[in-house]
Amino acid sequence: MALRVARKLAGLVATLLATSFIIFGAAYAAPGDPVTFLAGGKENLTPEYLAAVRAQYHLDDPFSVQYGRWLWDALNGDLGRSFQYNDEVLDLLAARLPTTLGLVAYATVLFVVIGVALGVLAAVRGGRTDSTVVAGTTFATSVPPFVAATALISVFGVQLGWFPVAGGGSFTHLTLPAITLALGAVAIISRVTRQAMVEQRELDHVTVARASGLAERLIVVRHVFRGALGPVVTMCGLVSAGMLAGTVTVETVFGLSGIGSLLVGAINTHDFPVTQAVLLLMVVAYITVTTLVELAQPLIDPRARIERSRA
Amino acid sequence: MKPDSPVLRGEPDVGDAPSGPGQAPAPPGQAPAFPGRGRRRIAALVGAGPVGSRLASVFLAVVVLCAILAPLAAPYRPDAIDFAVSLSPATPEHLLGADQSGRDLLSRVMYGARTSLIGPLVLLAVASVVGVAIGTLAAWSRGWVDAVLSRVTDVMYAFPGLLFVVLVVAVFGNGMTTAVLALGLAYAPTIAKYTRSIAITECAKPYIDAYRVQGMGSLAICVRHLIPNLARSLVGYLVVLFGEGLMSLATLSFLGFGAQPPSSDWGLMVKEGQAAIVQGAFLPVLVPGAAIALVVVSFNVIGVRLADRLGTRRL
Numbered sequence: 001m002a003l004r005v006a007r008k009l010a011g012l013v014a015t016l017l018a019t020s021f022i023i024f025g026a027a028y029a030a031p032g033d034p035v036t037f038l039a040g041g042k043e044n045l046t047p048e049y050l051a052a053v054r055a056q057y058h059l060d061d062p063f064s065v066q067y068g069r070w071l072w073d074a075l076n077g078d079l080g081r082s083f084q085y086n087d088e089v090l091d092l093l094a095a096r097l098p099t100t101l102g103l104v105a106y107a108t109v110l111f112v113v114i115g116v117a118l119g120v121l122a123a124v125r126g127g128r129t130d131s132t133v134v135a136g137t138t139f140a141t142s143v144p145p146f147v148a149a150t151a152l153i154s155v156f157g158v159q160l161g162w163f164p165v166a167g168g169g170s171f172t173h174l175t176l177p178a179i180t181l182a183l184g185a186v187a188i189i190s191r192v193t194r195q196a197m198v199e200q201r202e203l204d205h206v207t208v209a210r211a212s213g214l215a216e217r218l219i220v221v222r223h224v225f226r227g228a229l230g231p232v233v234t235m236c237g238l239v240s241a242g243m244l245a246g247t248v249t250v251e252t253v254f255g256l257s258g259i260g261s262l263l264v265g266a267i268n269t270h271d272f273p274v275t276q277a278v279l280l281l282m283v284v285a286y287i288t289v290t291t292l293v294e295l296a297q298p299l300i301d302p303r304a305r306i307e308r309s310r311a
Numbered sequence: 312m313k314p315d316s317p318v319l320r321g322e323p324d325v326g327d328a329p330s331g332p333g334q335a336p337a338p339p340g341q342a343p344a345f346p347g348r349g350r351r352r353i354a355a356l357v358g359a360g361p362v363g364s365r366l367a368s369v370f371l372a373v374v375v376l377c378a379i380l381a382p383l384a385a386p387y388r389p390d391a392i393d394f395a396v397s398l399s400p401a402t403p404e405h406l407l408g409a410d411q412s413g414r415d416l417l418s419r420v421m422y423g424a425r426t427s428l429i430g431p432l433v434l435l436a437v438a439s440v441v442g443v444a445i446g447t448l449a450a451w452s453r454g455w456v457d458a459v460l461s462r463v464t465d466v467m468y469a470f471p472g473l474l475f476v477v478l479v480v481a482v483f484g485n486g487m488t489t490a491v492l493a494l495g496l497a498y499a500p501t502i503a504k505y506t507r508s509i510a511i512t513e514c515a516k517p518y519i520d521a522y523r524v525q526g527m528g529s530l531a532i533c534v535r536h537l538i539p540n541l542a543r544s545l546v547g548y549l550v551v552l553f554g555e556g557l558m559s560l561a562t563l564s565f566l567g568f569g570a571q572p573p574s575s576d577w578g579l580m581v582k583e584g585q586a587a588i589v590q591g592a593f594l595p596v597l598v599p600g601a602a603i604a605l606v607v608v609s610f611n612v613i614g615v616r617l618a619d620r621l622g623t624r625r626l
Contacts, residue, residue, distance in 0.1 A: 015465065015466060015469050018466045018469070019466060019469050019470065022466070022478070023478065026478055026479075026481070026482045027482070029482055029483075030482045030483065031483070037482075138608070138611060138612075139604075139608060141611070142554065142558075142604055142607040142608040142611050143603075143604045143607070144558040144561055144562050144565075144603060144604075144607070145562070146561075146562055146565045146578075146581060146582075147561075147581060147600040147603055147604055150581060150584075150585060150588065150596045150600055151596075151597075151600065153588055154588050154593045154596065154597070157588075158588055158589060158591060158593075165588075165589060241471065242471040242472055244471065245471040245472030245473065245474050246472060248472070248473070248474075248477070248566070249562055249565070249566065252565075252566060253585070263477065264566055264567070266481075267477065267480060267481045267485075267568065268485070268567055272481065275478075275481045279474055279477070279478055282471065282474055283469060283470055283471070283474060286469070286470075286471040287469050
């Protein structure tokens with residue numbers, strides 16, 4: 001058990017190093033001199049400015065030293081200065097992170113509740129309910145979030161006027177974005193739940209419970225759903241981890257000022273320090289959460305403990 | 312466990328699919344008669360099957376025809392500006408209305424079908440060449456080569472969503488070419504993983520050993536026999552990926568990273584039409600948005616059906 005955790009954590013560190021290396025090294029893959037690229041454009045190329053960029057990135061050092069310093073600085077919270085906002089990148093992130101995290105949390109609540117409910121409903125009811133849910137989720141995964149977002153804005157924002165069209169700050173401002181973000185996730189979770197429930201239902205202990213006259217509701221809750229919980233929880237964790245990346249589109253459509261829209265703005269204005277920092281943050285969060293979810297699996301599902309220790 | 316694994320859950324079933332060309336060891340020197348039969352099979356799929364996939368095929372055929380015949384069939388040039396009909400609703404002159412600059416939406420969506428369909432096609436071509444090569448190499452050589460390739464693809468998987476593509480765009484600049492190539496690279500690991508899983512079962516079959524005993528080189532066996540036999544399973548997978556690729560590419564165009572104005576790429580059309588929503592004109596967003604959604608749904612429906620029929624998924 002301890003060995004497994006240690007191996008997972010070592011893998012986590014290795015992946016983090018590899019991805020941070022890619023994000024750092026990307027600047028050097030750009031055509032031309034990295035200074036020009038990092039400075040973000042041609043118009044601000046005064047010699048003093050270039051010298052400042054050179055100093056900030058330690059461009060005169062060997063590549064490996066630069067990477068080491070950048071990583072060390074990043075670990076210590078120094079992510080450099082934004083060329084566009086002329087502000088510490090860390091401050092920019094700190095100011096915008098609450099919006100994004102609120103959005104992700106809101107969407108997570110939505111997709112877990114609705115997704116699991118739909119999945120259970122489809123598995124228990126079967127028949128027409130089942131095929132409706134399956135068809136609905138197939139359609140939901142085929143609509144890109146930005147199209148769904150514009151549809152939601154048209155209907156609920158403009159025509160019905162129930163929700164604000166753009167901007168952020170309050171719970172109602174986050175409702176349509178959260179629904180958009182949750183839409184694809186609901187489809188995934190309800191499918192996983194349905195599949196896991198259907199598989200569990202066929203098992204012998206469920207038949208025994210049914211034969212001994214247990215009420216169907218109790219069978220579903222205590223035996224079928226309990227058994228299906230492992231894959232469902234794992235999938236919920238993985239999907240919500242991936243949501244941080246999903247905010248890039250959603251925040252742009254709804255004009256929310258979170259880190260997703262910060263990333264899009266940074267790319268369009270060639271603000272590479274901000275781009276690097278947001279990407280690093282999103283990737284680190286994603287990798288960390290997915291690893292934690294994998295580690296937590298045996299806690300949710302006792303069967304995973306046995307299978308793992310055998311393997 | 313990675314988020315994509317449920318999709319691949321059917322992997323072990325691949326090997327024992329009925330009536331596979333590789334099932335009976337092909338007589339030496341005679342290539343499996345896949346291509347012709349495959350084409351006829353796909354044609355049969357389009358004609359037969361449940362209403363859903365038939366409708367999807369007809370719809371896609373119409374879209375492809377629109378894309379090909381756009382210069383002949385479109386009522387206007389896609390960039391013909393006419394401010395007199397700015398944000399016009401659907402009228403006999405402009406069947407699907409017009410956008411802010413008075414450009415005819417029907418014409419734009421027809422021309423847009425070209426970039427919106429060719430983009431995913433190229434990206435899948437890039438992704439399949441790279442992915443199938445890596446996957447086959449990993450499955451064929453196993454050992455440390457396999458381990459190294461798996462690590463590399465795992466690192467690619469560590470970037471959630473489109474973030475890898477976003478990084479590439481940030482470095483190499485916005486534009487359709489960058490977006491398509493970056494997405495192609497981003498999709499390669501998925502295809503590599505899938506190819507590896509089906510190639511491993513295929514490699515264990517006796518006909519591979521038969522060719523080897525004859526003294527045929529590894530490369531020749533892989534290119535002439537192994538990969539053609541994998542093609543059957545790969546096609547169903549690629550059809551679903553096509554829908555996904557179209558969606559990703561449209562998303563990039565929407566964010567401003569892909570197609571640039573005055574292109575009438577569907578993603579870009581939604582981006583440009585967004586401003587008109589507040590003025591109560593929904594057509595500039597609705598038309599391209601619906602086009603994207605319907606095409607992706609169609610590809611998914613057909614992909615699932617293909618996968619079922621070709622035995623990639625158990626019925």
